[in-house]
Amino acid sequence: MAKEFDILPKVLVGGTSEASIKRTSDILRKQGVNPKITVEFISREEGVFCGIGEVTQLLTRNLPEAFRDDVWSLNDGDIFQKNEVLLRISSTYAIISQFITAINGFISSSSGWATAAKECVDAADGIPIVNFGVSQIHPNVAGIMDYSSIQGGAKGCSSLAGADLSDLTPAGSMDESLVLLSGDVVEAAESLVANLESELPKVVSIGIIGDETEEAKKIVENFPSIRGLKIETPPERAGNRFVIKEVRERLDQLGFANTQLSVSGDFNPKSISQIIDLEKEWQVEISKISITEMGDSQMSPNLNRRIVQVIGIDRYIACHEPINISPHIKVIDGNPVAKRGQVPGLISSQRLLKVEFE
Secondary structure, three states, X not given: OOOOOOOOHHHHOOOOOOHHHHHHHHHHHHHOOOOEEEEEEEEOOOEEOOOHHHHHHHHHHHOOHHHHHHXXXXXXXXXXXXXXXXXXXXEEHHHHHHHHHHHHHHHHHHHHHHHHHHHHHXXXXXXXXXXXXXXXXXXXHHHHHHHHHHHOOOOEEOOHHHHHHHOOOOOOOOOHHHHHHHOOHHHHHHHHHXXXXXXXXXXXXXXXOOOHHXXXXXXXXXXXXXXXXXXXXXXXXXXOHHHHHHXXXXXXXXXXXXXXEEEEEXXXXXXXXXXXXXXXXXXXXXXXXXXHHHOOOOOOHHHHOOOOOEEEEOOOOOOOOOOOEEEEEEEEOOEEOOOOOOOOOOOOOOOOEEOOOX
């Protein structure tokens, strides 16, 4: 878990609470009423849990030590089911009420991003997923969005803040602006190879200003030791599903079977599955060629490779809607309660773990 999240000061002092909760707290204070309550945060859909780090940081600042043994939660990355309790907090109403809105927002948004990442990971069938969605959301939540995607199974993220929270090197070595400013993909690649930090992989973006297959040929011939190529076909050209196969086969024909190929764009689980289907078709074609040319006993080594080594996601993770989570007071001064439609008292959950405070 990350040690320090960048939580806005207003959040830390309860400034983002719903007004109705604040007014209720004021009324009870004037009446001299301050019961001990237990709040359960319950999901109305399945997903991947995330956000406990921010919750813990908020409570560390505001929750007295006397109540810290009464905080229970799932771990980041845990898969939960519909109607499952994700987080349980016991405290006096005056203390916890002003933070209920923020806590619910932490886990609702973060779990939404983590869930979206897992959907992409599942669809990719083992091909690593990298989150490139940072430009699609408000910068105040860029880091936690990327961090959440890692908790959902993504192998990398592009923002500096998200990578720092996740203890990773941020993904992405060549922005499209380098190609546009250079005016030629070979010149851009030369700048990249000559100036990028030596420990970072050299991956050249193709398809930004020229034909993908032609640019791929130019790059590998001029820079045979390049780590890989990243296909960035503009959406105006109706996607890049079949361009992938064409570039992969061209590289193999040129003797660059080890040059890695990645693709990024406005992918979602459905379009990722289409890449996997394309891969299966490609492997069948290769197997037929191998059988025809070499016989059954000599299968092409291409069958053991993926058609791409990385799939980058531009929007799906970042723009995924939050998980439907809501807080419910279930105990007041030791007495089970519930609003209509719910069973009074705590919901049994063996998966909740006591939250550790440093």
